[in-house]
Amino acid sequence: QPYVYRLTITDGPWVEQTYPLGIQRGTKTEVQLLGQQLPVKPVTVDVPADAIGTIGHSLSVPMGETNVFALAVSDHPNVLEADGNNTPATAQAVTLPVVLNGRIESVGDTDHFVFQAKKDESLVMDLQAARLGSLLDARVSVLDAAGKRIGGGDESKGSSDPKFTFKAPGDGKFTVVISEQEPGRGGQRFAYRLEIAPSAKAKPGFQLKLPGDAISVARNGEAKIKINVERTGGFNEEIALAVENLPAGVTVSGGDKIPKAKNVVEMKLKATKDATVTVKSVRITGKAKAGDVEITSRAILAAATIHDTVRNTMKVAVAVPVPFKFTGVF
Structure with missing residues (x-):
């Protein structure tokens, strides 16, 4: 019984991945569709305010109705990576809490984002890539103002996606860096979604x-x-x-x-x-x-x-x- 499968063969529209991999709950966002028989230009996706976690979504496109594809949703504002954020000196400034959306688009590409934190502030950093069908085997590093690595991760329990808590050693600016672990890898399908937010006690x-x-x-x-x-x-x-x-x-x-x-x-x-x-x-x-x-x-x-x-x-x-x-x- 566990060895059941379902095989779909189609020449119609089929979404294998989106960019970004998710959007903010209760918003309309332009999303690029990757797959076959899909529009070249981004399409608008509307996610309801009560959406939970990772949702299934389908779209009507000129070539027909797509399959149901996965979209991650969150409460925090979403930011797309900007061109040229490949070094600590050109890091993209962001305000927390935030969800960072980007791609490791070529071999050796790295994405840098800089944020402010207070001494002893605890921040949960949760990267989604493999969990959403991305090819990225991600590594996340946190650098201090001198460029020294003072935190990070490359996996979490049961997943190759990093998730860890970073505690700021002092007031100041810190840079988070996202990269591919394995040499010779990168491309359109190497997308990620990194959520950074203060540790919060669960509400009743x-x-x-x-x-x-x-x-x-x-x-x-x-x-x-x-x-x-x-x-x-x-x-x-x-x-x-x-x-x-x-x-x-x-x-x-x-x-x-x-x-x-x-x-x-x-x-x-x-x-x-x-x-x-x-x-x-x-x-x-x-x-x-x-x-x-x-x-x-x-x-x-x-x-x-x-x-x-x-x-x-x-x-x-x-x-x-x-x-x-x-x-x-x-």
């Missing part, structure tokens, strides 16, 4: 987790699903759940809330004997209060591979019970 909240991407329920039958929750920042309160867009004839019982201090609840989907045989994208949303603040979270399914995206719906299919027989004139 929660994230609902879907059990999978799809489930089927037979007519006059039932199916059970479990919704898990990840609590953050000491949040421990009850969470009210709502299920939207169920197929006609399907109802849900139980699991209308996750009790205080609990992390999982079971829902039961039940279909009537004449429920419409169809598939619907179902949303599960949780609401709760942390003090006077109302918190809302849409249940998600995390991306399984670098080619996958975060999903915030689950397909619910109504099926005909087996064994069955169709009769008619064909």
